[in-house]
Amino acid sequence: MLTFMASDSEEEVCDERTSLMSAESPTPRSCQEGRPGPEDGESAAPWRGQDGEEDHEEDPDHYVCSGVPGRPPGLEEELTLKYGAKHVIMLFVPVTLCMIVVVATIKSVRFYTEKNGQLIYTPFTEDTPSVGQRLLNSVLNTLIMISVIVVMTIFLVLLYKYRCYKFIHGWLIMSSLMLLFLFSYIYLGEVLKTYNVAMDYPTLFLTVWNFGAVGMVCIHWKGPLVLQQAYLIMISALMALVFIKYLPEWSAWVILGAISVYDLVAVLCPKGPLRMLVETAQERNEPIFPALIYSSAMVWTVGMAKLDPSSQGALQLPYDPEMEEDSYDSFGEPSYPEVCEPPLPGYPGEELEEEEERGVKLGLGDFIFYSVLVGKAAATGSGDWNTTLACFVAILIGLCLTLLLLAVFKKALPALPISITFGLVFYFSTDNLVRPFMDTLAFHQLYI
Amino acid sequence: MTAAVFFGCAFIAFGPALALYIFTIATEPLRIIFLIIGAFFWLVSLLLSSLVWFLAGTITENKDGPVQKYLLMFGVLVSVFIQEVFRFGYYKILKKASEGLKNISADETALSMRLLAYVSGLGFGIMSGVFSFVNTLSDSLGPGTVGIHGDSPQFFLVSAFMTLVIIMLHLFWGIVFFDGCEKKKWYALLLVLLTHLLVSTLWRDLSIFPCRRERGAEKEGWIQEEEELINGVWP
Numbered sequence: 001m002l003t004f005m006a007s008d009s010e011e012e013v014c015d016e017r018t019s020l021m022s023a024e025s026p027t028p029r030s031c032q033e034g035r036p037g038p039e040d041g042e043s044a045a046p047w048r049g050q051d052g053e054e055d056h057e058e059d060p061d062h063y064v065c066s067g068v069p070g071r072p073p074g075l076e077e078e079l080t081l082k083y084g085a086k087h088v089i090m091l092f093v094p095v096t097l098c099m100i101v102v103v104a105t106i107k108s109v110r111f112y113t114e115k116n117g118q119l120i121y122t123p124f125t126e127d128t129p130s131v132g133q134r135l136l137n138s139v140l141n142t143l144i145m146i147s148v149i150v151v152m153t154i155f156l157v158l159l160y161k162y163r164c165y166k167f168i169h170g171w172l173i174m175s176s177l178m179l180l181f182l183f184s185y186i187y188l189g190e191v192l193k194t195y196n197v198a199m200d201y202p203t204l205f206l207t208v209w210n211f212g213a214v215g216m217v218c219i220h221w222k223g224p225l226v227l228q229q230a231y232l233i234m235i236s237a238l239m240a241l242v243f244i245k246y247l248p249e250w251s252a253w254v255i256l257g258a259i260s261v262y263d264l265v266a267v268l269c270p271k272g273p274l275r276m277l278v279e280t281a282q283e284r285n286e287p288i289f290p291a292l293i294y295s296s297a298m299v300w301t302v303g304m305a306k307l308d309p310s311s312q313g314a315l316q317l318p319y320d321p322e323m324e325e326d327s328y329d330s331f332g333e334p335s336y337p338e339v340c341e342p343p344l345p346g347y348p349g350e351e352l353e354e355e356e357e358r359g360v361k362l363g364l365g366d367f368i369f370y371s372v373l374v375g376k377a378a379a380t381g382s383g384d385w386n387t388t389l390a391c392f393v394a395i396l397i398g399l400c401l402t403l404l405l406l407a408v409f410k411k412a413l414p415a416l417p418i419s420i421t422f423g424l425v426f427y428f429s430t431d432n433l434v435r436p437f438m439d440t441l442a443f444h445q446l447y448i
Numbered sequence: 449m450t451a452a453v454f455f456g457c458a459f460i461a462f463g464p465a466l467a468l469y470i471f472t473i474a475t476e477p478l479r480i481i482f483l484i485i486g487a488f489f490w491l492v493s494l495l496l497s498s499l500v501w502f503l504a505g506t507i508t509e510n511k512d513g514p515v516q517k518y519l520l521m522f523g524v525l526v527s528v529f530i531q532e533v534f535r536f537g538y539y540k541i542l543k544k545a546s547e548g549l550k551n552i553s554a555d556e557t558a559l560s561m562r563l564l565a566y567v568s569g570l571g572f573g574i575m576s577g578v579f580s581f582v583n584t585l586s587d588s589l590g591p592g593t594v595g596i597h598g599d600s601p602q603f604f605l606v607s608a609f610m611t612l613v614i615i616m617l618h619l620f621w622g623i624v625f626f627d628g629c630e631k632k633k634w635y636a637l638l639l640v641l642l643t644h645l646l647v648s649t650l651w652r653d654l655s656i657f658p659c660r661r662e663r664g665a666e667k668e669g670w671i672q673e674e675e676e677l678i679n680g681v682w683p
Binding site for chain 2 (some may be wrong): 084088091092100150350355384385386389390393394396397400411426429430432433434438440441442444446447448
């Protein structure tokens, strides 16, 4: 669903926001049957559906599988903590990378800080004479944006409930196409303009085509995990840049706040759309649509060679063993039906011999909104790096806290509220209080 | 101000801290987390002290003149106190956390307090150094000439070295502070506080290289001077 407005056509808002999910690396058995046991002690899928304008793929996490059965609960806790820190870092790195890309672009490419029209979802302008009018306009913009997001999410939930998978797939593919081709073409064009580098059309076509085609394959089908993660980071950064460019100042801040509240409500309330989506997906034990969740999970099955021939046929999964390392997201929809049919009789015994590593999933919408916050801080902070850094640290701490809560509660949690709250608090306080203080100190060469 | 100045000053200021990070902290995820939490604590302490300074400024109605200098000195003192209070608070939290970790994971070697002291000191130091110096660094990439109006041409170099010093000092203060808390040697805490006060209040009064200009105004002035020199306008 593309809507066009003013001078530019970047309307595609492919933001999926999902809550954090701690995904245990699914064993093929678990991905095929239902969840073997109750979700206590397993990583429930903290998973928030995305509310994107265009595109949400909310896919319940079929990784909410049990870990190795038969482990004593104390060991389970210890392992949770042991892996917990590793997975916090595995989420810190992509979030940091995404923010670095966005901030580097904002600071160097003028295009993304120029005002050039607004999205159709924020029709009210902020060029008003009075402060009250401006505030009112930004609140109205926020209301419209949030209601669009709510409507989209509910639409997606309905589509999912009534099993209109083809529609969702088509939607998702179309939006990734747009992100990977159109937005990256525009981005490349602006970067080349900034550095005054000439590029001819054949080279440009080749570059963009390769970038986009490999991206589509990696995200929707199979590909190396690192490459898929890199592409997800890049499309989140592109989307965040679009938001930073087209959302007016005050609206952006109010939208960030409102979306955190919506996230909280949608994931935690019993009748929240995202929670319903998660539960439906869990009931059906279906995989989450790829391309909307960033996954840090990795699994390697040590015991593959030991499988008995009888189960060999069942293990003819559509990907070869070395691809096991890929995030299960890279299952892709096409392969999913094949994977789920054959049962794996040999598995329960072999599970114990396999190395398992739990993973955490974070929705792309979270990446996008974190980057929007930091990017806005970089764009509007009057050339001040302190504000950007403060927001960055605040978001990381919020993410850390959210992951801690995830480890404690073991259910789907919204990743936006804590981080965005910290980020907003630190943005406004650093910009208004810390900046003059630090500037004065630096001027007098005083170091505290 | 060339790229040479930028990279040189950046590596002078942050090189040792970066090396320490890469070789000792980046390998263990838990240490990275504690480092970032330490940085966050320093940030919150800075926020509170800026708030106090700002309120003091509004109370005295922002008059120009020597009042501003006293306000700044007051701000620095308050900031140092609040930083040490937050360091103590972080110590308390880390103590609880390390006990909790010890209870749960018995087979792992829990993080020792000394290591946590090192990590927290480094966290404080990195954040302090970055906040003090990164704006100056980014200005050094732009056009201009340092000291064209009679100020010291070594401004960037001195700032870089001072940043290095303050990062290292925070690291050492962290270690001494935590050690004092662990062994209940309260004079160690007092020592840390006093030396911190000494370092933070020292430079302005004994500053050999007075720097009189605002960063922004400096740049404009320099650019104008450059243009005048290039276009042949001589005083």
